[in-house]
Amino acid sequence: MITLNTAIKMLLDEIWMRIRDEKQHSAAAHLATEAVNSATEETAYWKVRCAAAEDELINIKLFGKTQPQPTPTTMSGGRFDYDQNKLQYLAEDIQEIIERNRPLHPGDRHSPEIIARYQEAAYNLQRTYQMVQRIDWLESCDDGPESFMERWDAEVPPSWEETFKSKQQ
Numbered sequence: 001m002i003t004l005n006t007a008i009k010m011l012l013d014e015i016w017m018r019i020r021d022e023k024q025h026s027a028a029a030h031l032a033t034e035a036v037n038s039a040t041e042e043t044a045y046w047k048v049r050c051a052a053a054e055d056e057l058i059n060i061k062l063f064g065k066t067q068p069q070p071t072p073t074t075m076s077g078g079r080f081d082y083d084q085n086k087l088q089y090l091a092e093d094i095q096e097i098i099e100r101n102r103p104l105h106p107g108d109r110h111s112p113e114i115i116a117r118y119q120e121a122a123y124n125l126q127r128t129y130q131m132v133q134r135i136d137w138l139e140s141c142d143d144g145p146e147s148f149m150e151r152w153d154a155e156v157p158p159s160w161e162e163t164f165k166s167k168q169q
Helices: 004-063 084-100 112-139 145-155 160-168
Strands: none
Touching: 084 112, 112 145, 112 160
16 A cells, blocks of 8 residues: 555656656757757858859859958958959959060050050059058058058059159150
8 A cells, every 4th residue: 555655755756757858858849949040050151151162163264263252260351341352353354464465466466555545444443452452441440540541642552644644744
């Protein structure tokens, strides 16, 4: 025969086991939710990485070179996310076109007037790159207002017109 104390103890043990099972079930549900959230974040991360790799492959196929891309573990890329570098790449590409025009390929040469315009475009792209770089550094707090002005004056070349006029004089 079961005594009242034994029955109460058995009932409390049963309640305790159910509470423990419920906690384990709740903990398992919480872990499963965390796993799903983590998998979703991983999927989003890899989608971004795959898109970046695809863009890089397109750059290699189109331009034959790679461009530095920020990664989540590196610097922020400043205000413009390194987009000012595209200006510099364009200037370099135009400069390569100018250089390729100089060898002896009479049928493939551009006229001196066209080459002069290409030179102006490459110069202005490089100048614009320098200006955007300075703004980027100020906006991302890499430079202060005083160093911004000093570096602008030191690193941004004069306009094409100013340079051209000074060469004529």
